[in-house]
Amino acid sequence: MIGQKNRFHGHNSLSYVYSKGRTLRGSGFAVKYANNPRRKTYRCAVVVSKKVSKSAVTRNRIRRRVYEIVRDVEDQLVGSPDIVVTVYAENIATIGFEELKKSFLQVMLQSEMLGKREGA
């Protein structure tokens, strides 16, 4: 789980990302992101529709797994981006953690939000 300051708050706070952000697709999910220079910290949200799974338990599990991956790489983020992950497939709740992490990081590297140069 990620901290209180790294979540979205308020009524229309997501609309900027939805209107201005760029979209990249992975298997079973899509990442929408936009750089936000007015903030010091990044923000992240995971959207899991009720169409993905009827069960609230499954939806919670998907959300928590994706948040965990984001928290793992938060030190390597460049700037202070706003990230929205939209999930389409139910099998994200069941596939192996390493496999999910690998496919997610591949998308993140493509978006140039992850700066390996800074770490190195």
Next chain:
RNA sequence: UUAGGUUAUUGGCCGACUACCGUCUCGAUUACGAGAGGGAGGAAAGUCCGGGCAACAUACGGAAGGACAGUUGUUAACGACAACCAAAGGUAACUUUAGGGAAAGUGCCACAGAGACUAUACCGCCUGUUUUUGCAGGUAAGGGUGAAAAGAGCGAGGUAAGAGCUCGCAUUCUUUAUCGGUGACGAUAAUAGAAGGGUAAACCCUGUCCGUUGCAAGGAGAUGUGCAUUUAGAGUAUCCGGCUUAGUGCAUCGAUUAACCGCUUGAUCGUUGGAGCAAUUCAACGACUAGAUAGAUGGUCGGCAGUCACUACUGACUACAGAACCCGGCUUACAGAUAGCCUAGCAAC
């Protein structure tokens, strides 16, 4: 031992690393850091009932509308629960039941059938007439139709043929009386009676209960000015009466979905004892047990346990399901594991 019935409990455990949300303490001072301790359910679900709590300037009367319906109890309350009664099902343990009224009134009972509601004579039986066909009448015992056809079995009498038409015995229902029970009701007896059904989850009648809106409730708007002003307007779902008193447009300020309170000590939970067949209740002692807000309660790894597959190694899987103001029920989902009591069959003693 096999097949059931019923009432309950439980529904993974241990460790390591690393996150999140409250609370308390300490240090800093509005950023934050350290430590301690807490963090989903039996259904948190469906939202089908009931209540608390809050607002509505009144929860005032009537109409309309809605819900319920054996009896006695339990409860804050209920459409829930318990015990009992009746009916139906089951060999039995036991289970199920919207279980008031059809003699207040109205409606409906298709098709088939002669006739379906103050009904009816198709076949049959009998009498008369007659050309033996047929026609007129009697009959409700027998046949046939249908979900349903006028309480009714056996024997005797009776008759043109028949029929509770009459009698005897047996049965069902109504009425009355006595006894038992708080009561629904049950048992016994008597003489009086025998009246044709079904449907009220059709309209309806009787009795009891219900004000409306919901935590997105509510704490929570202020001032100035124009218009309107008791025959009118506004206010709490429909109408009437009554009641209260202002209303509405514009401008300015505040607020603009943020934050705080409401928010978790409660018809609370556990143990022991008393009352009661039970639901439940009383007393004493002890406990504090989530409070988020795009929504915390997690993620990964290792070991154990269980289930399935397999000769084995080993592999796969781990029930249903996620608090949103709080309680009491109901309904629905649920891999398995455990315990008590009871019934029937078989076997042995």
Next chain:
RNA sequence: GGCCCCGUCGUCUAGCGGUUCAGGAUAUCUGGUUCUCAUCCAGAAGAUCGCGGGUUCGAAUCCCGCCGGGGUCA
């Protein structure tokens, strides 16, 4: 979180508890008309009335419980 509505052929819809295991339009299929296609004409097939119980002699219809879909309230 609260409140409300709707499920009938592939699609859009009618449907008094019984006259008929449900009518119509459109789509589909077959045949006819035409040199051919369309239009037009004739015919056919296609529905466990969302699911499970109950009331009734009888249920798409009445009652109850589930399932699915949709709407609304700051």
